[in-house]
Amino acid sequence: MDTRRFDFCVVGGGATGLGVALDAASRGHSVVLVEQADFAKGTSSRSTKLVHGGVRYLKQGNLALVRDALRERGRMRSNAPGLVRDLNFVIPIYRRSDQVLYGAGMKFYDLLSGRLSFGKSLLLNREETLRRIPTVRKAGLMGGVLYHDGQFDDSRLAVALARTAASRGAKVLNYVRCVEFIREEGKVRGILALDTETGRSFPIHAKCVINATGVFVDELRAKEEAGASPMVSVSQGIHFVLPKRFLPGRDAIMIPKTDDGRVLFALPWHDRVVLGTTDTPVQAASLEPRALGEEVSFLMAHAEKYLTEAPKPSDVLSVFAGLRPLVKAGGTATTASLSRDHTIVVSGGGLLTVTGGKWTTYRKMAEDVVDRGEAVGGLAGKQCNTADLVLLDGSHGGMPAAPEQAVDDQHLSLSGERIRRFVHEEMARTVEDVLARRSRWLLLDAVGSMAGAERVARLMAEELGKGAQWITDQIADYRRVAAGYCGSTYFGSCVEHQPGGISVPGNPQKNERMD
Numbered sequence: 001m002d003t004r005r006f007d008f009c010v011v012g013g014g015a016t017g018l019g020v021a022l023d024a025a026s027r028g029h030s031v032v033l034v035e036q037a038d039f040a041k042g043t044s045s046r047s048t049k050l051v052h053g054g055v056r057y058l059k060q061g062n063l064a065l066v067r068d069a070l071r072e073r074g075r076m077r078s079n080a081p082g083l084v085r086d087l088n089f090v091i092p093i094y095r096r097s098d099q100v101l102y103g104a105g106m107k108f109y110d111l112l113s114g115r116l117s118f119g120k121s122l123l124l125n126r127e128e129t130l131r132r133i134p135t136v137r138k139a140g141l142m143g144g145v146l147y148h149d150g151q152f153d154d155s156r157l158a159v160a161l162a163r164t165a166a167s168r169g170a171k172v173l174n175y176v177r178c179v180e181f182i183r184e185e186g187k188v189r190g191i192l193a194l195d196t197e198t199g200r201s202f203p204i205h206a207k208c209v210i211n212a213t214g215v216f217v218d219e220l221r222a223k224e225e226a227g228a229s230p231m232v233s234v235s236q237g238i239h240f241v242l243p244k245r246f247l248p249g250r251d252a253i254m255i256p257k258t259d260d261g262r263v264l265f266a267l268p269w270h271d272r273v274v275l276g277t278t279d280t281p282v283q284a285a286s287l288e289p290r291a292l293g294e295e296v297s298f299l300m301a302h303a304e305k306y307l308t309e310a311p312k313p314s315d316v317l318s319v320f321a322g323l324r325p326l327v328k329a330g331g332t333a334t335t336a337s338l339s340r341d342h343t344i345v346v347s348g349g350g351l352l353t354v355t356g357g358k359w360t361t362y363r364k365m366a367e368d369v370v371d372r373g374e375a376v377g378g379l380a381g382k383q384c385n386t387a388d389l390v391l392l393d394g395s396h397g398g399m400p401a402a403p404e405q406a407v408d409d410q411h412l413s414l415s416g417e418r419i420r421r422f423v424h425e426e427m428a429r430t431v432e433d434v435l436a437r438r439s440r441w442l443l444l445d446a447v448g449s450m451a452g453a454e455r456v457a458r459l460m461a462e463e464l465g466k467g468a469q470w471i472t473d474q475i476a477d478y479r480r481v482a483a484g485y486c487g488s489t490y491f492g493s494c495v496e497h498q499p500g501g502i503s504v505p506g507n508p509q510k511n512e513r514m515d
Contacts, residue, residue: 009206014044017212018161019366025170027382034176040158046322051150074116118148155437208377211353215285238291239276313491318446446485
């Protein structure tokens with residue numbers, strides 16, 4: 001590892017940290033980013049897969065957040081056209097007053113998006129609504145409201161950010177942990193890093209250290225300042241992935257208000273349906289959060305309430321949970337009402353912490369962080385140029401170009417050549433990296449993905465120069481992780497889904513660790 005002094009050291013390889021690394025590197029600063037696991041291992045690969053302004057925040061009156069998010073939504077589509085696409089949403093209406101309320105609200109949503117609009121909202125009659133979302137509950141349906149937002153593949157976009165940052169000169173390292181801070185004259189001026197693969201520790205010196213660890217920011221702040229007051233409340237959202245028949249058309253369903261105050265989405269995604277989400281306060285952050293029984297029951301009940309066919313446990317292809325870092329507010333009773341805005345704090349020792357926000361606003365968050373970091377590090381201020389920076393999104397994974405395009409063969413079949421690219425070009429280090437985030441097999445078919453773990457492990461071992469024990473450990477590690485996504489973990493032996501398997505041909509090549 002290069003031990004020269006960098007301008008910026010970013011700790012955290014999710015959407016926020018990767019966005020910061022790209023912004024700083026594109027301005028010409030020297031940057032290193034470390035991530036304790038894989039890029040987007042946590043929250044940033046477990047989203048609802050939406051690029052949106054936030055209809056819910058419009059209802060709360062947070063117009064600034066919605067306006068900024070809609071502006072960033074348009075930029076994401078322009079800068080990552082292979083990963084972000086338009087998606088039509090239909091709000092089913094069961095009370096005439098709701099059609100007036102949501103129809104007017106979505107017109108205002110259109111207005112806030114300005115020239116970056118994805119399309120105009122429309123009022124639909126009952127027949128038009130059923131044509132677009134034929135599996136929605138028909139009893140009492142009066143019509144609908146159509147509006148437009150965006151959809152993306154979250155972990156694929158994270159990898160695109162990492163690759164683009166590296167192309168601009170940033171060093172981006174996964175599986176490297178921040179152990180402690182390096183101080184000079186009482187100020188944070190770097191970190192002691194641990195390569196978790198080799199066990200080797202090394203110093204990284206930097207003029208500004210940025211804590212962009214999401215739900216873990218308070219843990220890192222405590223390393224720098226014992227007794228620092230917590231900034232974050234952690235909220236959990238879960239999703240089911242279901243077969244395509246539960247939403248066979250091209251449009252998504254949005255239910256604007258559920259029992260816990262969140263919106264409910266049913267979305268077409270990679271020839272599957274994503275159903276979610278919940279909003280449940282949790283006490284501790286984890287790299288592998290698990291759905292709670294109450295959340296599973298909540299989603300099953302609401303699916304039965306709004307879909308003509310109630311999903312059975314055997315229909316659930318995977319269950320995944322993600323954590324949200326919400327900025328604490330005194331006296332707030334529920335996480336649903338906490339701020340989704342991002343917050344930047346600089347400690348007395350100079351550690352810059354950023355938390356909050358959401359995927360859609362990652363670029364604006366990064367711009368604000370680097371602006372502040374230049375001042376903290378005594379660096380010359382340079383203009384941000386990421387608003388129109390096109391990302392290196394690759395051609396071997398991501399959202400289909402058109403919503404009607406079948407993606408099973410293209411996206412889910414893992415050829416040897418694709419896996420070689422994941423290792424060589426996208427820094428995949430483990431079987432989980434490949435099956436969970438470079439491809440999306442874990443989310444799309446948890447049981448089926450387990451069937452491919454051995455073949456992926458063997459091919460990667462030849463790529464990485466690993467031995468038999470590594471293969472054995474990788475298979476066991478992946479199956480342990482994937483078990484937590486399987487419906488059988490939550491519904492017991494009633495799950496009857498059978499693995500589909502993965503084809504992994506190809507001739508492996510050797511690869512060296514990026515450092």
